[in-house]
Amino acid sequence: MKKILSSLAIMFMTMISIAQSANDNFVGKWKTEEGFIISISNKNGKFVGTDPKGRPTLYNVRFEKNEWKGTVENHDTGQKGNCEMYLMGKKLKIVAHKGIFSKTFYWVKQ
Known part of the structure; x- marks a missing residue:
């Protein structure tokens, strides 16, 4: 019983730590x-991310159905996909989707 309660507490804390907010x-x-x-800047209520060359890398990021959703682009490969973003303290977790495939990567606040 004690292990079950510990597991539930850990799951609850994890859910709270990645809960998203419109703020x-x-x-x-x-x-x-x-x-x-x-x-990354905020333009008309949507977030946009540009690389050092000024190319949009992250765009149309908006809060929709209790999630941050947008589009992410890799200019080196030319691939573009939908994504969800999760703010985790000084880390930004991005889960990108292209068809049935997904990739998770992290950016660190400077």
């Missing part, structure tokens, strides 16, 4: 896993 603020500079800096 989440992604504005700022974020370092990608590859070492690039993405600048």
Whole structure:
């Protein structure tokens, strides 16, 4: 019984830590896993992220059905996909989807 309660408490704390809010603020500079800096700004209530060359990398990020959703693009490969974003302290978790495939990556606030 004690193990079950401990497991439930851990699951609850995890859910709280990744709960999303319409008040989440992604504005700022974020370092990608590859070492690039993405600048995210808020334009008309939607977040937009640009790479050092000024190309949009993250766009149309909006709070919809209790989730942050948008589009992410990898300019090196030319791939673009839908994504969900989760603000986790100084980390930004991005889950990108392309067809049946998905990839999770993290950016760190600078």
